[in-house]
Amino acid sequence: MRKFWLAAATAALTVVSCNNEKDPFLIGQGQVGNLSKTVQVKELDSVFALDSVVKIAVTEDQIVAGGDVEIYDKTGSLLLVLTPHAPKADTNTIQTIRIVDPRFKTEKGLTADGTYKTIKENYTVSDIYSTLSSVVVNLNETDVYVVIDKAQLPESLRYTSNKIEATQIPETAKFKFMMVSWDQEEKAEE
Known part of the structure; x- marks a missing residue:
């Protein structure tokens, strides 16, 4: 009987922990998948560790300052295009996001x-x-x-x-x- 309750408790914890996992494609207030509005440009590599982060420089100044950032999944498909607030430093946060991949969705x-x-x-x-x-x-x-x-x-x-x-x-x-x-x-x- 004790093993039954132990197994039931383990199963319940597994279900609860699976339900708490964040949907990597859910768009919510201040959130796009794993990206939140407080994430800085320098943190993008860790937020998208399983994806490719490509910084796009449009002008000579942006090569140093940083311009748009494209996020690709591991198959090479474009997911998002991020534009930082006034691209001057890696500490800037994201201003706009163009959602490219249709897997991203709101509730x-x-x-x-x-x-x-x-x-x-x-x-x-x-x-x-x-x-x-x-x-x-x-x-x-x-x-x-x-x-x-x-x-x-x-x-x-x-x-x-x-x-x-x-x-x-x-x-x-x-x-x-x-x-x-x-x-x-x-x-x-x-």
């Missing part, structure tokens, strides 16, 4: 290869900005925003600079980009 099912239908059914749109070729859709209750190519919109909205309403975007509109934006509140508080 409500929003992914990089998703459609506007997921937003319409699960989120409140805070505002919509129109550019020459795209529409930027900002969401309440999350750090995520999406960019939709105007080619996904009705013909009457593609070539206008007029404000586009959430109800005018078709449910079938696919995302051009899925982005996460983190401000620098923590630095201001320090």
